[in-house]
Amino acid sequence: MILKPSPSLNQTTAVQKPPYAKLVIRRRELAALLGISRSTTYLREKPSSPYFDPLFPKSIQIGKRAVGFLISDVMAYIEALSKNPRSV
DSSP, X not given: OOOOOOOOXXXXXXXXXXXXXXXXXXXXXXXXXXXXXXXXXXXXXXXXXXXXXXXXXXXXXXXXSOEEEEHHHHHHHHHHHHHXXXXX
């Protein structure tokens, strides 16, 4: 049995990002998580769309043609929606 030392209670710890902060999800997973269609995700991102949402998570390039979304941004968006419910 290997025991790892635990940090001292007297130490001050910095606020850490959640362990999933750099996890990337694809558009299909984002749509499923938010309960909207994939086409709606495109409309929420596009500034010229009547459904544009400035709080919507920004996509990041993860390949030549592939984009994803940081799960931490998605969770922050969901948190913002839960604090300020509105008809979307």
